[in-house]
Amino acid sequence: MQDKVVVVVGATGGIGSALVPQLSQAGARLVLTGRDRSRLDALAHSLDPSNPPLTVVADITDANQANYLINQAVDHFGRIDALVNSAGAGLLKQYHKIQPEDLEAMLAVNLKGSF
Numbered sequence: 001m002q003d004k005v006v007v008v009v010g011a012t013g014g015i016g017s018a019l020v021p022q023l024s025q026a027g028a029r030l031v032l033t034g035r036d037r038s039r040l041d042a043l044a045h046s047l048d049p050s051n052p053p054l055t056v057v058a059d060i061t062d063a064n065q066a067n068y069l070i071n072q073a074v075d076h077f078g079r080i081d082a083l084v085n086s087a088g089a090g091l092l093k094q095y096h097k098i099q100p101e102d103l104e105a106m107l108a109v110n111l112k113g114s115f
Contacts, residue, residue, distance in 0.1 A: 002027035010087030012039040
């Protein structure tokens with residue numbers, strides 16, 4: 001992964017935050033994104049300072065923010081070699097309490113966000 005530009009969507013979540021240090025150690029040039037600036041900054045500061053990542057706050061369920069993310073990555077590194085979409089959402093409610101908007105929110109992240 002040396003010098004490969006890797007965009008990690010959902011970088012501060014479970015899978016993303018476990019993968020990011022491994023990619024950094026392998027020499028990847030990282031673009032980290034999530035919805036929470038403080039969590040992105042904390043993750044970025046935990047990595048090797050000689051290979052600092054680009055951090056971009058974005059919600060991939062919003063097409064404009066997704067486009068902004070990609071544009072920032074290309075503007076900063078000149079290209080993207082790989083995309084890891086580790087963003088995800090689940091319904092953690094009893095079935096009889098699930099509302100249609102809960103399903104819409106989950107599908108927006110898990111399905112629509114991939115597109």
